[in-house]
Structures are given as C-alpha cells and as structure tokens.
Amino acid sequence: MSTTAMVQADRVSKSFGSNNVLRSISLEVQTGEVLCVVGPSGSGKSTFLRCINHLEKIDAGRLFVEGQLVGYRQKGGKLHELRPKEAAIQRRDIGMVFQRFNLFPHMTALENIIQAPMRVKRIPKAQATLRARELMERAGLGDKADHYPAHLSGGQQQRVAIARALAMDPKLMLFDEPTSALDPELVGEVLDVMKELATSGMTMIVVTHEMGFAREVADSIAFMDGGVVVESGPPRELLGNPQQERTKAFLSKVL
C-alpha cells in the first residue's frame, strides 16, 4: 500500500438494505490531483464521496485518506470502529461542499465561515475572522460578510460554502455536485473559484455533471454506473476515446 496517495479506495462496498450502492470500488487520488467523478444519477457517486469523510459507513473493503484507515482502527487483524471524536479528528483535514450548500441560515456569511475554526480548532475569533475575510475576498465575496444566506444568490451561497470548508485548512476537498442546484448563469462563478483552487494545488474529488469543467480541470475522470467504476483515466482519453459501451452511451447524452 502506498502511503503517498491522498485517497486510496480498495474494493469499497456499501449497501442500503438490499440495495448495493457501491460494489467493490477501487481508485487512487494522489496529492495535488483533481479527480472528477461522473455518471448517471443513482450510480453511487455521492455515496462514495460521503464514505470518504465517514458520513456513511462502508461495509467491505478498505478506504484510506493519507494512508489512514477512514472510520476504523486496525488492531490485531480486526477493525475497530472509531469513537465519534476520533472520526471528527479525521474530518478536520477533509472539506466538503454540498449540492444544496447547507449554509447555516441563522448565521451571516462570516459567522458561517468562522464557526468550525473557532469551535473545533479553538482559534480566537479575531484571528478566525481575519482568515475568513481573506477567504471571502479570494472567492469574490469581499462585501458579503454580513449578509445572511437567504440574502445571497445561489452562486454566492455556494462560494461561501467553499470558503467555509477552506477555513479549516483541509488537505482534501470533496465536492458533491456543487453546481447542480444553481441557475445556469451562476454556475460559472462557482466553477471559477474551484478552478482557482485546483490551480493552487488542492487535492479535490468532484462529483459533477459539468463535462467542460472536468475536461479542463481534472487530472483524471472516473465514470461510475450501477455502483462500479466502469472506466477511468485522463480526461483526454476518457472523454475522447471511451473504451466501454456504457461510457460511450453516457457521454453521447451529456457531451
């Protein structure tokens, strides 16, 4: 097992009751890489993403982040489930952005961003605020600090959500269809922030339907369908010359 990989999935499986959502998923993401996961809805993309920060428990296989088993501790050949506190410590280094933003509506944009650094990392408020303003500036939201989420557009809300995740200084960012809930004209501003982030060297796993973004930004693309990774490879190969019939069928609909 290589310890250099940021994320390593080894035959990861997950089922909800009799529904096998993930069937033996194996893939690797190196530090600094951007992986885009594409595929039809219900293919298990989001579930896989949620397994990486242990929002969902996996049933079989092994999942490592920075060489560390996610959600479990191996002791004497057996896996022991981690305490919630230990799982939380693993999540500190993993940022997540949701399809429906999930900003805290009772807090201003700034309060949303400083919350976790203050509560989890015990960073003093003044210092957290300074950092939050920096991140908002970077996301083009310099003047929106005191706005409540309800007073921001979808694109602005999602950019606040990205800044909120970045405030914890994660090593890995997970994006769960970050532009799917946005009006078409607002998609670009969110993708721009994500592109900038990718350029800065952030390791990212992005579940998306934005093929243009995947082509331009991704180091590799994984096509998922029916709970398995059907095909994966660099964008040029996967989008330009897909090998599997299912990949071809999917791409013919979305490209």
Place this chain on the structure above:
Amino acid sequence: MTVSKPAEATRPNPASSGTETQGDAIVAVPLRHPWRIAIAVVLVFLIALFIVDAAQWPDYGWADVGKYIFDRRVSQAAWVTLALTVLSMIAAIILGLLLAIMRLSPNPVVKSIAWLHLWIFRGTPVYVQLVFWGIVALIYPVFTIGIPFMEPWITVENGVFTNLFITAVIGLALNEAAYMSEIVRAGLLSVDEGQEEASTALAMSWGQTMRYVVVPQAMKIIIPPTGNEEIFHAEVDVAGGGHSAQIDLYGVSRGISAVTFTPVPLLIVASIWYLLFTSVLMVGQHFIEKRFSRGTGRRQTGPTADMDPAVAAVTAAPLGNEMGGKG
C-alpha cells in the same frame, strides 16, 4: 381622472429603480373593502354596548373589584402565582430541552431515560403528581447516603418536600417538562438534515452541532407552541395546583368569595391579574421570536439579494415587524 397624468409625472423615478419603463406608471384606485369597515363598526358597537351594560349591572360588583384588586391577600397570591409560574417554567424549559435532545441522542440508554420521563409525567394527571409530591415528605422523612442495608453514612431531614412552594415548583416543572420536550423535539426534527451533515463534515462534535447549529434554528418552531403551553400551564396547572393548596391567585380569590358570597367580582379580580401576567409573557415571546428569526426574512430574498447592505436594510425595514426583519 387619474389616468391622464401629465407626461413628466410618469417619467421613471430615478430613485425608485434604474429600469427604463416604457408604458405609463400605474396609478390605480386601491381595492376598497367596505364590508370590513361595516363589520368592524358593528363589532365595536356591540362591545361598547356590553361594557356600558356590564358597568350598570350590580352582579359584577365593580366596587368590590376595585376593593379587592389590590387587597393584600390577593396581591400576595398574585406574586405566588407569578413566582410559581416563572420558576417552574424556567425549570421546565431547561429540562424539556435536555429531554428532547436526549430523545434524539444516538445513545440508547439516554434515549430510554427521556422516553420514560415522558411516559410517566405526561401519562398521569398533573394534580395526581402534585398531590404525590405533597406527601413525599411523609413517605421519605429523611434522605440518607450510604450502602443499602447498612448503617447510613449521612442522614438529612427531608426539608425540601415539606416546603409547599418548592414542592409545587418541582412537581409543576417535572410535569411541564414532559410536554415541553415534545415541543422541542418537534422543533429539532424540523431542522433540515443537511444542517447536521454540514456541521459534522466540518468536524464539529454532536454536542456542538446541537448547540450551535440545530437548536438555534429549532427555536423559531419551538417558541410559538411554548408560549401557548406556558400560558396554559400558568392558568390551568398552577391555578389547579395552587387552588388545592390555597396559595395562588385563583385559590385565594375563591377563598375570599366563599366568605363574602360575591364570586363574580373576585373572578374578575383574578382574571385581571392573569391577563396582566399573560400579556407580559406575550411581550417577552414577541422579542424572543424576533431574536431567533434572524436570517429568515422571507420577503427580502429576491430583489434585494444583490443590493448593498444599506439599501437592503432600508427596503426591508417596513416589512421587518412580523417577519422578523433583517436581524
């Protein structure tokens, strides 16, 4: 007449919006509501009639109302009622919040304790509970600490449950907390699951998630039925409980009227005091509601979304009363 305005009056007003209006600005006659006014007039007339009539009716005993409203016994009972209500209410809200959170905890032991409390204290009548707490001192005259079946280490006289007031507060609070916990639970369940998920993904603990994310959002849902519950509690439970002990407003009023044979004036006296207290509670509720509805100004989302804060604040201001405003 209103249609043909001079040309300069219909020119778009630069202060109102920057859009280039093509057609004439609409100057419409507002929709009239004659029936509203008519019905309101009739109602006011009927109320006035009732008041004038009641003022002359000897059975109301207005002189007695004036005499007893500030009677020492009555005002003292009013204070007892207020103290009973407020103290048991505060205890019940805190305990209810705790029980509701326990009910939703992933820990099955904690969950069961909360469920048991609800089952017992909501499942038996409050008066039965109050009578029970009243006689607890007879069943357990002393508190002891030690190993069972051995000579106790420490023995303390039961001083808590011999005090009628403290007993009433404890009894009322325990009962009320059961009802409160269900109100709070409904509020907690109303918060979108994505909120807990986002908070968890930010590495916040379950406790932090509850305290900083879920509970503050649930408050908006919790407060109106809590106001309802507490006012009902003040009027029915406290009055009923206090009545049997003859220490509260209703109990004392009934006591006086039993001697003077004038029930109506004393009922009015008690009602006036109750109205005063519930009005204070309602004012308090209004301000708490305002505090917890931050960020939820429904009407300001659309057009003001991209305005600068100053403009948004000005446009939001007239809507800001019942809608909670802009925080």
